[in-house]
Amino acid sequence: MKRTRSLTRNCWLLLVWAALTACSAKKETTPAGKYDRGVIIINEGNFSDSDGELSFWNRSTQQVSHQIFQAENQRPLAAIIQSVRLYNNRLYIITNRADKVEVVEASSMKSIATISDPNRLINPQDFAAIGNRGFITCWGPFSPTFLRDNPSLAVIDLQNHQIINSLRLPAFPQGILAASNKIFVALAGARNILVINPETLQTEASIEVPQAPQRLLVDANNRLWAVCSGGFARINPNTNQVETTIAAASPVRPNGKATMNADRTRLYFLVGGFAAPQSVYELPITASSLPISPIFTQNNLYGIGCDPQDGSIWLADHNGFQGNGTVIRLRPDGTRIGTLATGRAPNGFLFR
């Protein structure tokens, strides 16, 4: 009920979430189960209702089922979903407002574990894993003036679902990615990507990128792309060196929601500044300057993904947060395939 309730109190919080949350999908393939062939639609949920849920679009039937977590586990997820990651046939559902990570069997959605810790898992945002270790970026508790000045990186043992360590971060984080056997953390509160050794948990490097890195993606050449409010940086994950930087310039300022196309030779990213509507732009991984015109424009776009099987672009429309959202599917050229009804405030996709 953000329409009416306590706007003074909650509105800006919503803005923060609206501006900073994003989720793109990570591809892995596994054999068939109930939820193995299709697209998981991440419905973030309403901040005050904590009603985030997952929807599933089945590739065979082309039908969407809603609230699949509740359907398979007989309880509501009851949280705001920041991101969902697939690792070793398990989904890690990272949520806040109930600060927890729900671990479910990816093919059945059956719950395996719920990870929470009131001291070391506060406002979790994103997940990446190497070997038997999971890493979760956390904003930490808000200060009395709502600053995120105590952020951390939680380290999890994926066997027993225990938090085994918590690293203090120099600025609040957003996206996280595992590449070249290293953990890369986007420090959205600064202009750096931290490189962390997953074994020693030591910081190997702090790569300088444009302002406010939000999201990390891997391209066809195994280069890392940092999608920042201030632009893009292409990083060689082996050397930790920035190969190319593309500075954002008005009106093309990425809002942090981005994905790779099917063959990972292009980025699709959302631009939604102070002026509605939002636009989808594409950027080839060989580019050295910003694209000029968008391939699609509409109000209320809140997430983006690309289906690696057919290259279709999936856009999440939150419908003004007044009700449930809609998924818009586009062909790679920006023409429309159709829409799907989904849950509340969709913010991303996971393609399987």
Place this chain on the structure above:
Amino acid sequence: MYCFQNKVALRAVVGLFVCLSSEAKSQATDSVRVLRQVLVRGIGESRFAVGSTTCQLDSLIVSRLSGSSLGELLMRQSTLYMRQYGAGMLASISMRGTGPSQTALFWNGINLNLPTLGQIDYSTVPIFAGNNIIIQPGSQSALYGSDAIGGTVHITQQLGLKQGRQVSLQQEIGSFSRYFTHLQATASHSTWQAQANFYQLYHQNDFPFRNIAKAGAPIERQQNAATHYWGVMPQCYWQPDNKRQFSLKAWYHHHWRQVQPTMAAQEVRDQQQDENFRLVADYEQLSGRKGILRLKSAWVFDEIVFNASRSTMKRYLGQMRHQWDWSPNFTTEIGSQLQHAAAKVNAYGKEVHEQRADWFALARFCAKQSWLFSATIRQTIVPGFSAPVAPALGIQWQDCLGEKHSLTWKVQISKGYRVPTLNDRFWQPGGKPNLRPEHSYNAETTFTWKGNAKLSSLQGTITLFRLWVRDWILWLPQGSFWSPENARQVRVTGAEAHVSYQRFITKGFWRAEAHYAFNQSLNLYPLSSNDRSAGKQLPYTPLHRAFAAACVFWRQWLVQMDVNYTGLRYPTADNETWLEPFTITNLLISKDWQLKRWRLQALFRLNNLFNTSYQNFQLRAMPGRHFQASIMVQTNFNNW
């Protein structure tokens, strides 16, 4: 207390609960003109609300629920719906299918809706803020100005003369560490009365609930939902002669609470502290041969501290109205009101001031005993944007079908409006200083049938209405921030039905009543290209609300049982998910004793008798069966 041998007096007491229509015909027909004493029940303006229905809550029951908030009371004793964010938490009203800022709450004639949020939390209003609670559904901006789109709720404190000196103390205890204390002292004389109230509530509110959001649905105790409030309410009334009266009412309320988190997020530790200071002075005098002059001035200070973020609001209000009785059958009133509001909210960037001026003209005409007409108009002028004008017309016809039956038919058409709040106008970023006011058109008709026998009476009322709300303000995302827009167009179609029967028995009476409200509140147009909310019911607006109660008053015993039904609510505008309906049953037992100088009242309340597990709001736990018990001692010093 009441004299129960005297059935006439008793009838006067129990008659208070029934839906008063504004029919009391010309009241100033006495040849010797004196001011009506403030004791007269009701609200002055409602004389001009011909064609609409007002409902006064039964003081016999209300006085026995005195530790409750106004939100709890209305959920329990009316068909209004409260959007409750948990037990004892933020409760905002929905009347006739509209939103919380479209109903005005008046305390002794001043609108308590906060100028920043445009609404008030009904959980922060204790019900003894006045001794008279009246609900007036329907757009009534012609009488009450801004915010009166869905209707109005009025709490007034009626003072009286010649009641001697009294002191009463009530102590209540209840489940989940609930302690409530109320101390009241009254002194009165032939020309004045003074009264002071002090109250305090402490409630840990750690009720057990089944946590359906966790694996295995364990039983847990609610955390972080405590409330502590206290307040003082001194007031005085002075009537030096039959031509003048003066009253001064003050109210300080301090309200601290933890904000109950959702079931899944018990570790969230938000808290809020509200402080309200309200001061209202009224002066009334006869003017000329046929006039009455009424002056009101008020000062209201509100502060909200949410976690560490503080907002303060100040309002000054002055009102002047002049009534003129051209004849016993024709009354007019003209008046104006000035209000200055100042608010300090971090997001405004600076202190914001707003001036509002209202003018109004009201007329009421009675023809041939059975016809009554009213025509009213009011306008609020706010510098900076177009000012809404709200007229209303009402007709009432009443006829006695023989000695024992009467039939009343009423029609009203009216317009209502809501001026955008300071948040709507000045919030940075997003606020739009030139937003259009919301406005509504309301048409309603009411049939009432009353039958009276020697010892019993039966009454049935049905109201049908339609309400169109235009330019409904919604905060919608605009890229990376939110901004208010005149986005929504709503049509409400509804019906309200009431039936009550009461019968006198030796040394008492019994009564049964049933009330039902149907509010189909539809959003007419989609808000965006993919929005699926067109033609759907508004969120958290139940289609059905019903309440039935039976009560017996006998030899100073009172037993009342009420059953409330709340239909399913949709959390989202597209109605794709819903929360299940719930029915709550409550039991109230009290006994009064009169022991010479002392009056004693023992009270026991069993709430949610059948231990229903329910959610009014998504994932907000509500308590199961719980009790409250209290003892009240009152002494009248005149007898000492």
